[in-house]
Amino acid sequence: MKNKLGKQTLLFRQKPRIIGAYSIVGEKEGKGPMAQWFDTILDDDTYGEKTWEKSESKMLKQSLLIALQKSGKNKEDIDTVLSGDLINQLMSSSFMARDLALPFIGLYGACSTMAESLVLGSVLVDGGYAQNILAGASSHYCTAERQFRNPLEHGNQRPPSAQWTATASGAMVVSAKDKGDSVVAMGQEAKEIYVTHATIGKIIDTGIKDVNQMGAAMAPAAVDTIMRHFSDTGKKPDDYDIILTGDLGLIGKEIAVDLLKGANMDVTSVYDDCGAMLFDKNQDTHSGGSGCGCSAAIFAGYVYKQMRTGKIKNALLLSTGALLSTISPQQGESIPGIAHAVAVTTEGGGN
Incomplete structure (x- = not known):
């Protein structure tokens, strides 16, 4: 294909x-x-x-x-x-x-x-x-x-x-790419941002049932999508200025790093997590942030502005999800995890 x-x-x-x-x-x-x-x-x-x-x-x-x-x-x-x-x-x-x-x-x-x-x-x-x-x-x-x-x-x-x-x-x-458009959001000197790849994740479920361990439940799915992205594209972690997961939080981020290291992939120099970034330790949020809006606001705020000004040139953005519902714990079900990745660049939209 x-x-x-x-x-x-x-x-x-x-x-x-x-x-x-x-x-x-x-x-x-x-x-x-x-x-x-x-x-x-x-x-x-x-x-x-x-x-x-x-x-x-x-x-x-x-x-x-x-x-x-x-x-x-x-x-x-x-x-x-x-x-x-x-x-x-x-x-x-x-x-x-x-x-x-x-x-x-x-x-x-x-x-x-x-x-x-x-x-x-x-x-x-x-x-x-x-x-x-x-x-x-x-x-x-x-x-x-x-x-x-x-x-x-x-x-x-x-x-x-x-x-x-x-x-x-x-x-x-x-x-759609249109050379007739102007960059209006942050001035004429702002960088164009192109979407080059997307890696669609698959559900990974390790059997975790504790709804207060969301980061641990989602981390394996994030790792699976990251590894699949690099396997499919032939890229390496240092091809990106930042690899950013959605809301694993402090615990899930640590688990993801350990799992990737166990697979001989070290991302520590470029990796962070929106949930770990959103709050500081004095705000009493325990393991950090979560929710759809966590990655949405940081992608649309921090990442977008850093790319527009050229501070970030290449980014791999993953939002992570725990696919439980209000009903599934009552059925004795565990927490399925999912993660989808989008690769974005300011470098001419090249592959």
């Missing part, structure tokens, strides 16, 4: 571009070490809404609309919106899409959804099925706690291995 490398990696010959991005985070995230990279920091996590769920949907909608504005495109230019979240039946994304009144595909990959939306958006653009795609994802600490664990009013104690679901959203505009 001319656009397939190995078993799981897609080659994008038309080099879809990421031409606009925007990130919104909550108050706690805005006090963390990544604060300078986010576009909007809320001073109230309700965002002026009556419920947490409506707040999250508003965050996602605003991220998508402002990413669109920064790309220089209009709503009429968008072929499809690809988005997902953690709330039952994709509530945040579905009601956002109702308000935008644009063609919409809702995605659920748990916390892997941001990379999933970028993968599928790039496929549509590279295949000539779309000119411009809006891709996004969101999460909210209070909505996730209410759905997957216990409402905040219960005051439950969290074990040290638990992660803190990010109140955050991020969005990007994926567009």
Whole structure:
């Protein structure tokens, strides 16, 4: 297959571009070490809404609309919106899409959804099925706690291995290559960002059932996708300035590094994790951040801006997801993990 490398990696010959991005985070995230990279920091996590769920949907909608504005495109230019979240039946994304009144595909990959939306958006653009795609994802600490664990009013104690679901959203505009377009988001000197490859992950389940060990449950899937990406493409870790997983957190990141070293792959000089980056040790988030919005906000904030200014030239971005539900633990099921990878570059969109 001319656009397939190995078993799981897609080659994008038309080099879809990421031409606009925007990130919104909550108050706690805005006090963390990544604060300078986010576009909007809320001073109230309700965002002026009556419920947490409506707040999250508003965050996602605003991220998508402002990413669109920064790309220089209009709503009429968008072929499809690809988005997902953690709330039952994709509530945040579905009601956002109702308000935008644009063609919409809702995605659920748990916390892997941001990379999933970028993968599928790039496929549509590279295949000539779309000119411009809006891709996004969101999460909210209070909505996730209410759905997957216990409402905040219960005051439950969290074990040290638990992660803190990010109140955050991020969005990007994926567009067909067009030399007539100008880079408007960060000035004429800004670098173009091209999507060159995507490695679609497979579910890896090591039998972990503890919902407070999400990083450990997802780390093997992240490792499998990273190794498959390098096997399929022939690339090496030092071909990238950064390899960034979604939300393994502090424990999952350490496990991933150890597993890769055990497979004779040392990524320590270029590897980090969004969940480990989002908070510092004084913020009492235990093992770090998680949630769809964790990688979405850091991709659309930190990575996008660093690439636009040329500080990062080549990046391998993975969002990681734990595919449990509110029902699966009641069935005695373990926690399946998944990770999808997207390779992006500023170097002329080359392979």
